[in-house]
């Protein structure tokens with residue numbers, strides 16, 4: 159029974175390994191990836207996971223075996239060794255080579271996600287302001303002002319949109335804890351905080367950025383899958399209305415027999431709603447991943463990727479109309 | 494050999510124990526312990542008249558009650574009652590009556606429980622309580638309030654739609670109490686006193702519901718004398734949060750959970766206000782109560798329930814049609830200019846919002862804490878940023894913090910709203926107004 163301890167540790171290690179191995183089958187794993195660059199992040203993750211698993215299993219097997227084999231046999235004296243130059247060289251050189259390999263392998267992915275010079279021209283810009291304990295989003299009515307075709311205009315456009323992020327416009331649309339974008343859009347975010355450190359995390363996009371007091375930090379992504387559509391109905395009858403979208407001016411209009419009217423002006427008698435699949439897996443979360451105070455756990459939001467640009471602008475212009483409410487009828491529209 | 498076997502089995506026992514503790518920790522019920530009672534009010538009971546401005550510094554964080562006591566000692570409040578000075582016997586009677594009416598955090602209610610649901614041995618007492626409550630109802634509730642009105646107040650639509658629920662009122666309140674414990678209690682406290690563990694540390698301090706007054710209403714005091722909010726007003730505050738304070742938005746919670754929370758807040762506020770009021774009367778005008786404290790408490794509870802139900806039945810203050818829906822930029826500028834003149838003139842906004850709020854002085858609010866007129870050059874609006882929200886703030890005022898209600902002509906109201914909305918954005922202001930509000934360095938304002 160002197161070998162009891164090696165069995166005990168062996169069993170615990172095996173159980174740990176099996177729990178970890180079984181976790182994905184119970185849904186404890188990375189959420190679905192929906193971003194263009196998420197695959198690269200996942201590949202790196204799996205490569206590193208494979209490496210660490212291999213060495214974890216190897217060292218633990220050696221450890222348990224050594225405990226079993228060299229357990230106190232009574233009366234025998236232990237032999238101590240000092241320094242083995244070759245061995246030390248080997249266990250320094252192998253990890254160093256592996257780390258260097260990882261460092262080189264990740265450059266491409268990091269560059270694509272985090273290098274400001276590589277961020278594409280935005281189709282959509284959003285300002286994200288963190289505070290204890292919520293995310294306050296702000297959307298410009300006009301996204302064209304920050305768009306550019308020519309790389310020469312990049313710096314100027316960047317500055318302009320950053321100034322907008324720091325100085326709100328009169329007609330910006332405000333939303334709390336809700337990030338709205340559309341499928342295949344290049345989204346640019348400006349991340350700020352009003353108080354302490356937070357970490358703006360979009361697990362489905364494999365994207366994460368700490369907020370630093372006093373800093374306005376850019377982020378970008380492009381979502382390849384959508385999870386919602388904005389549908390507008392007559393408030394009185396519940397019938398869906400037909401919307402027309404001008405892809406040049408981005409104006410969404412309600413089509414009626416008598417003509418067209420901007421959606422923004424019709425919120426009092428129309429009801430706009432986000433339609434989702436209702437599937438739990440399609441609830442894409444925004445999380446704070448920096449312990450930021452007593453309600454840190456509640457600092458969550460929702461990522462809505464609209465099916466297309468038209469749905470997004472319908473939501474945006476409807477929300478703008480609701481935000482301009484001057485009558486009781488308009489005041490019941492989407493808060 | 495034997496010794497090692499014991500060590501092994503001992504460590505296995507320890508490991509098993511840890512697993513048990515770990516699993517027990519994963520209980521995800523949010524319910525309050527059944528034995529927990531609402532705490533008796535111990536902080537000062539105040540009546541303040543918020544008219545005087547002070548050039549003071551805010552007290553250091555974490556010193557809420559110390560600061561109130563200090564101001565009370567300086568005689569800054571009209572009425573100060575220390576619950577310590579109330580006769581112990583009266584106090585015990587009040588506590589008992591409150592528990593009969595409002596239950597416990599785990600089993601909240603707003604009226605005595607049905608005798609059939611009371612524990613064995615307490616049924617007779619419950620029957621008496623209910624009889625007393627019902628005998629006082631017609632006289633104290635008001636003819637205009639029906640049972641349905643009260644049900645609306647303390648029931649969420651989801652529970653109401655489930656026919657199998659025996660008692661939708663207490664079901665809603667019990668669910669509300671679980672949600673409250675999870676989301677609100679750490680700031681607003683078990684009794685809704687704004688004195689939860691984190692409450693004293695945030696500025697402005699979390700709302701203390703126990704006076705039955707709230708700030709952001711869609712009605713006016715002229716329409717609802719009690720100054721109670723509509724249930725919808727509370728729901729909107731929950732949904733949107735209060736920008737510029739520590740109150741976050743709970744808009745991602747489903748609608749019925751917001752309703753449950755609002756109902757539970759109404760329950761806490763009712764309980765708190767009955768306690769507040771009875772303590773006031775006990776300390777200052779005990780004759781009013783006579784020899785039946787319990788009856789007095791029941792009467793007050795019914796009266797305040799009626800006030801809440803009346804307010805929630807009310808349609809929000811309906812503004813006159815907005816005259817500028819299709820205004821040209823020039824017309825809009827003219828409206829903003831007129832609004833500016835009202836702001837500095839007739840409407841007397843500048844009196845409190847000094848330098849457009851940049852230099853506002855502090856004053857004491859209804860709860861004895863320091864507040865100041867909002868800095869309107871910033872872009873956050875606590876009660877909402879929509880024009881109609883600002884219209885409601887101006888027309889109804891914010892009575893608990895001293896912002897008066899304003900009766901202006903229809904067009905004047907909208908001119909003022911337009912100006913207030915444009916105020917934080919220099920680019921939106923006509924040139925002459927811009928120079929007044931945002932003078933360039935060296936220019937005098």
Ligand SMILES: [Cu+2]
Pocket residue numbers: 291355356357446447448449450454457
């Ligand atoms: Cu945070």
